C-alpha cells in the first residue's frame with residue numbers, strides 16, 4: 001500500500017473539496033487533480049467527484065516512471081499502472097498529468113474560462129484578456145480526451161514554457177510547484193476571463209409537472225437552466241450550439257429535445273420519451289431519474305450560454321468528434337459510476 005506525504009495530500013484535499021463545491025469551477029465528476037512524489041503520480045480516480053475528496057479517498061497512485069517512459073517513446077495511449085489495490089481506475093487524463101513537468105497539476109472546466117474556449121475566436125479572446133496577466137500559457141485545438149489530448153498538450157509544451165494550457169472546447173490545465181500556486185493562477189484566470197452575464201428576462205410561472213404519455217415530467221428548479229427554454233436568444237443557441245465540450249454530450253446526449261408546447265411533449269413521450277425536454281416559452285422538464293450528474297452538467301451549459309454576448313460566434317463539436325466521445329469504453333465506465 002502506497003502512502004503519500006501527509007501535508008501535501010491535506011492541502012490538495014482541502015483545495016479539491018472547496019473547488020468541487022463551486023459549480024463555476026467543477027461540475028460533478030469533471031475535472032481532475034494530481035501530484036507527483038518521486039516515482040509516483042497520485043491522480044484522481046475516474047468517476048469520482050472532487051467535491052467528495054474530504055469524505056472518501058479519490059486518489060490512485062500510479063507508476064510515474066512508466067508513464068514518463070511512455071511519453072518519451074511517444075506512446076500516449078499506454079495504460080497507467082496503478083500501484084494500490086483500491087480497485088479504482090485512474091482518470092482518463094492520467095497521461096496528460098504525467099507529462100506536465102509541474103509537481104501539482106489541476107484540470108478543471110471552469111465556467112468563466114470555458115465560456116471563452118467554446119468561441120470561434122477563442123485564441124484571440126484569450127490573448128486580449130491575458131495580455132498583461134503575466135501568465136505563461138499555451139492553447140491546444142480540440143482533441144478527444146485521453147491519448148490524443150495528451151499528445152497535443154505534449155506538443156504545445158515542447159515549444160513553450162507554459163504553466164497554463166487552454167484546451168479548446170474543453171477546459172484548462174494548470175501546473176505549479178504546489179497547490180497554493182495553482183490555486184492563485186486559477187484565481188487570476190477566472191478574474192481576467194470573467195464574462196458579463198446576459199440580463200435575465202422575466203418569465204411566466206411554469207407548471208411544476210407535465211403529464212406526457214406514461215411519463216410525469218418535473219420542472220427543474222434552477223432559474224438559470226429555465227432561461228434556456230424561456231428566452232429566445234438562449235434557446236436559439238441551444239438549438240444550434242448544443243454540444244460545446246465533451247462532458248456535455250457524454251452526460252446529456254448529442255441533441256437538445258425542444259418541443260413547441262406541452263401537447264407536443266405528450267405526443268413525443270411514447271416509446272422514446274426524452275429524459276430532458278425544453279418546452280418553448282414554458283420551461284425545462286426532466287423525467288424521473290434525471291441524475292444529479294446530469295443536472296450539474298445542464299447547469300454548466302446554461303452558465304456557459306448566459307456568458308455569451310449576441311455577437312459571440314460559438315464553435316460546437318462536429319459529428320465525428322461527438323461520435324468518438326459516445327462510442328468510447330472509458331466514458332461508458334465513467335457514466336456507469338455516475339450518480
Ligand SMILES: [Zn+2]
Pocket residue numbers: 030031107108109145170171
Ligand atoms: Zn476535462
